[in-house]
Amino acid sequence: MFDRALLARRDLFKIGGLAAATVSLGACASTKPSGGGQGSAGTTLRVSLASDATTLDPQKQGDLPSMNVLINVFDTLTVRDTDDKLSGGLAERWESKDDKTWRFHLRKNVTFHNGEPCDAAAVAYSIERLINPDTQSPIVELRLVTGAKVIDTHTVDLVTKEPDPILPAKLSLFGGVIVPPKHIKEKGEKAFAEHPIGTGPFTFEQWQRDSRITLKANPDYWNGKPAVEQLVFTIMPDPSSSLAALQSGEVDIVTGLTPDAAQQLGDATGFKVVTRPGVRTFFVSLDTEEGPLKDKRVRQALNHALDVDTLITSVLNGAAERTPTLIPKQAFGFDPAIQPYQHDVAKAKSLLAAAGHPDGFALKLSSSTADKDIAQAISGQLAKVGVRAEVSLLDPATFKGRLVSDNRKALGAMYFVGNSGWTMDASSNLQSFVRHDRRQSRWNNPEADALIDKEEQSVDPEVRQEAFTELQKMLIEESPFLYLYQASILYAVSDKVQWESNANGTLAMANAKLATS
Amino acid sequence: MTGFVVRRIGHTLLVLFCVATVSFFIVRLAGDPVQQMLPPEATAEQEATLRAGLGFDRPLPEQYVSYMTGLLSLDFGQSVFFHRPAFEVIMERLPLTVDLAVAALAFTLVVSIPAGIVAAVRRGSATDTSVMASVLVGQSTPAFWVGILLILIFAVNLQWLPASGTGSPAHLVLPAITLGLYSAAMIARLLRSSLIDVLGEDYIRTARAKGLSGFRAVTSHGLRNASLPVVTVVGLEVGSLLGGAILTEQVFSWPGIGRLTVEAITYRDYPLMQATVLFLAAVFVVVNLIVDLSYALLDPRVRLS
Numbered sequence: 086m087f088d089r090a091l092l093a094r095r096d097l098f099k100i101g102g103l104a105a106a107t108v109s110l111g112a113c114a115s116t117k118p119s120g121g122g123q124g125s126a127g128t129t130l131r132v133s134l135a136s137d138a139t140t141l142d143p144q145k146q147g148d149l150p151s152m153n154v155l156i157n158v159f160d161t162l163t164v165r166d167t168d169d170k171l172s173g174g175l176a177e178r179w180e181s182k183d184d185k186t187w188r189f190h191l192r193k194n195v196t197f198h199n200g201e202p203c204d205a206a207a208v209a210y211s212i213e214r215l216i217n218p219d220t221q222s223p224i225v226e227l228r229l230v231t232g233a234k235v236i237d238t239h240t241v242d243l244v245t246k247e248p249d250p251i252l253p254a255k256l257s258l259f260g261g262v263i264v265p266p267k268h269i270k271e272k273g274e275k276a277f278a279e280h281p282i283g284t285g286p287f288t289f290e291q292w293q294r295d296s297r298i299t300l301k302a303n304p305d306y307w308n309g310k311p312a313v314e315q316l317v318f319t320i321m322p323d324p325s326s327s328l329a330a331l332q333s334g335e336v337d338i339v340t341g342l343t344p345d346a347a348q349q350l351g352d353a354t355g356f357k358v359v360t361r362p363g364v365r366t367f368f369v370s371l372d373t374e375e376g377p378l379k380d381k382r383v384r385q386a387l388n389h390a391l392d393v394d395t396l397i398t399s400v401l402n403g404a405a406e407r408t409p410t411l412i413p414k415q416a417f418g419f420d421p422a423i424q425p426y427q428h429d430v431a432k433a434k435s436l437l438a439a440a441g442h443p444d445g446f447a448l449k450l451s452s453s454t455a456d457k458d459i460a461q462a463i464s465g466q467l468a469k470v471g472v473r474a475e476v477s478l479l480d481p482a483t484f485k486g487r488l489v490s491d492n493r494k495a496l497g498a499m500y501f502v503g504n505s506g507w508t509m510d511a512s513s514n515l516q517s518f519v520r521h522d523r524r525q526s527r528w529n530n531p532e533a534d535a536l537i538d539k540e541e542q543s544v545d546p547e548v549r550q551e552a553f554t555e556l557q558k559m560l561i562e563e564s565p566f567l568y569l570y571q572a573s574i575l576y577a578v579s580d581k582v583q584w585e586s587n588a589n590g591t592l593a594m595a596n597a598k599l600a601t602s
Numbered sequence: 603m604t605g606f607v608v609r610r611i612g613h614t615l616l617v618l619f620c621v622a623t624v625s626f627f628i629v630r631l632a633g634d635p636v637q638q639m640l641p642p643e644a645t646a647e648q649e650a651t652l653r654a655g656l657g658f659d660r661p662l663p664e665q666y667v668s669y670m671t672g673l674l675s676l677d678f679g680q681s682v683f684f685h686r687p688a689f690e691v692i693m694e695r696l697p698l699t700v701d702l703a704v705a706a707l708a709f710t711l712v713v714s715i716p717a718g719i720v721a722a723v724r725r726g727s728a729t730d731t732s733v734m735a736s737v738l739v740g741q742s743t744p745a746f747w748v749g750i751l752l753i754l755i756f757a758v759n760l761q762w763l764p765a766s767g768t769g770s771p772a773h774l775v776l777p778a779i780t781l782g783l784y785s786a787a788m789i790a791r792l793l794r795s796s797l798i799d800v801l802g803e804d805y806i807r808t809a810r811a812k813g814l815s816g817f818r819a820v821t822s823h824g825l826r827n828a829s830l831p832v833v834t835v836v837g838l839e840v841g842s843l844l845g846g847a848i849l850t851e852q853v854f855s856w857p858g859i860g861r862l863t864v865e866a867i868t869y870r871d872y873p874l875m876q877a878t879v880l881f882l883a884a885v886f887v888v889v890n891l892i893v894d895l896s897y898a899l900l901d902p903r904v905r906l907s
Contacts, residue, residue, distance in 0.1 A: 296768055330766055486637045
């Protein structure tokens with residue numbers, strides 16, 4: 086049954102909250118235990134996810150929901166620590182042997198959950214399996230890797246066809262997961278996907294699809310046994326329900342909250358909403374090749390017209406941080422000296438007048454329905470300088486389809502978009518949008534192209550930082566995008582939980598603690 | 603009767619063939635699963651490699667023929683996102699969907715039949731008015747609002763029942779009520795009006811005149827005759843309930859067919875979209891067939907030929 090009627094979920098929760106308040110006034114608080122039915126809370130940590138993993142074969146998925154589960158069962162060659170620094174995972178250290186070879190020195194005495202050793206051969210097998218087209222892997226980061234060479238039991242070389250300066254960073258998630266060769270060969274791919282075997286802090290127990298994934302602490306974990314005995318991911322697509330489940334004691338952490346959903350928890354005691362800096366960066370892409378946006382002064386005017394701080398406080402409830410360009414502050418390459426555009430309506434108007442648009446003009450601003458509030462607020466701010474941006478909303482899948490289509494005008498003159506940038510290297514933030522021949526680029530500037538080549542092809546951090554600094558200056562001056570913010574990561578936790586998320590937003594729970602009261 | 607059944611099965615197969623064909627082509631207008639699978643930074647070359655690996659680069663007629671041939675052996679193709687046979691993915695959700703549908707239907711009937719009868723028999727009374735007012739509320743309240751309200755009352759405040767998820771009969775209660783509320787209201791209203799018509803018939807007066815109690819006259823003579831339209835609607839509701847209650851499943855984190863359908867569409871997972879559409883069509887066609895057959899049992903005036 087396609088349930089009838091549609092109401093904004095936010096409004097609904099407010100009404101629901103009122104009703105609940107009435108009920109709690111009328112009825113005595115019950116002392117009955119929660120009906121959670123998933124075992125005692127003792128040392129079981131229960132985490133809600135908004136969507137389920139698609140598959141538990143780590144090399145056949147490329148989405149965060151799957152990765153969030155898998156990061157607890159598998160290890161990657163490198164990891165981001167809680168300070169967002171790149172540090173050793175299964176590889177203790179690494180170095181660049183030459184422009185096209187990265188050498189990884191592996192941690193010793195690491196075994197998979199089935200006892201199989203995790204050595205250079207396993208790493209080589211994993212990399213080769215990932216880049217083999219038969220695997221049909223949606224993971225794209227290792228596109229420059231041509232193969233892996235075992236040097237000795239604990240040393241392996243990754244060879245690339247062109248220099249890849251950020252390969253170690255790319256191995257901190259999806260592409261860096263190491264899988265057990267012997268197990269996969271013996272049991273087959275299907276069995277592996279049903280019952281994944283990794284080297285990670287938790288072992289796989291059970292997966293009830295779209296409902297629950299149960300993991301158990303791995304007592305032999307090389308980095309020490311996790312603090313909780315059991316880790317249960319519960320799939321709860323509706324934020325109101327997952328917050329209700331938190332309040333009724335059925336889950337301990339609610340992840341993947343949006344700022345408006347997070348408000349619903351209000352000031353309930355025993356729970357809190359945690360805001361952590363994230364790296365997902367949002368901006369508006371401008372079509373610099375056609376129409377009024379061809380003129381740099383118009384593009385600059387639009388950046389001056391935006392009041393990003395107000396967008397952050399009023400639409401996102403403060404759960405974001407301003408970015409001067411496309412690069413989040415944690416990323417390598419970010420230059421703190423680069424100043425963001427000042428909000429200056431008068432200047433914006435004079436720039437528009439100088440460009441021959443004293444009365445502004447009209448164009449389209451596309452966004453996914455998921456970002457409708459922010460798109461509408463942007464449109465409202467642009468209207469103050471006379472630019473009438475008609476918001477065109479598309480469902481997320483259609484939006485994505487148009488974003489990656491060969492027609493670079495498929496989303497119109499302006500579109501609002503986010504970029505995950507989980508490698509925390511500016512290269513990832515710029516790669517698809519700047520160089521003129523990249524898929525989402527709508528800017529043709531040979532100087533910028535040359536700078537991109539420089540940072541992408543050098544393994545020398547100094548050379549790269551110089552290129553990034555120049556690029557950020559150009560991005561400000563040429564203004565091919567409207568620069569907005571990097572969104573924070575929001576989750577709600579019960580007071581019993583001690584855990585902090587990474588800036589890359591993954592849910593590695595090995596260090597999570599649960600107070601037993 | 604046998605001829606009727608054989609003909610109807612023939613029709614059913616024809617309908618399913620058409621649905622399979624139309625859905626095959628329509629899902630391909632919706633966009634491409636490869637675009638949804640890969641991150642935006644994927645290169646055109648990576649996209650082409652994956653598309654070829656999944657077989658979506660083959661000519662459309664060739665894909666169509668291999669899909670239709672596969673259907674003969676219940677092979678709906680491999681779900682692109684789940685990397686498993688689409689049929690297996692659906693069958694895995696079916697038991698929970700059936701659980702919820704049966705519970706919701708039970709709730710619907712337990713509430714709607716007495717309510718409909720009472721309202722019809724006491725037509726115009728305060729009881730009738732209050733039943734009809736409740737029906738109006740039940741029919742006009744959106745499922746997810748009812749769902750959240752029930753969660754807040756029974757899970758968060760009273761803590762009698764789990765807020766969401768599956769695992770025990772207690773988990774079924776709130777989603778079944780949420781899902782059944784609309785159908786219960788609709789069927790109560792329908793039964794009332796149908797029964798009011800029947801109760802005015804001569805044979806009811808005759809039944810009463812020959813000394814049957816009011817209750818017996820209503821249940822054995824009235825109800826059976828009033829049930830034809832109700833059975834039709836209940837049949838359609840069973841189809842809807844099995845087809846998945848997307849919002850109810852969403853609110854109660856219930857892993858049923860409804861959410862699966864939405865996921866398939868979101869991912870543009872062609873094989874899974876085709877399989878869910880075909881599954882839903884099959885459910886409706888079969889339920890309709892059963893409803894038609896039941897007419898003959900309920901009403902001897904109906905002849906199936």
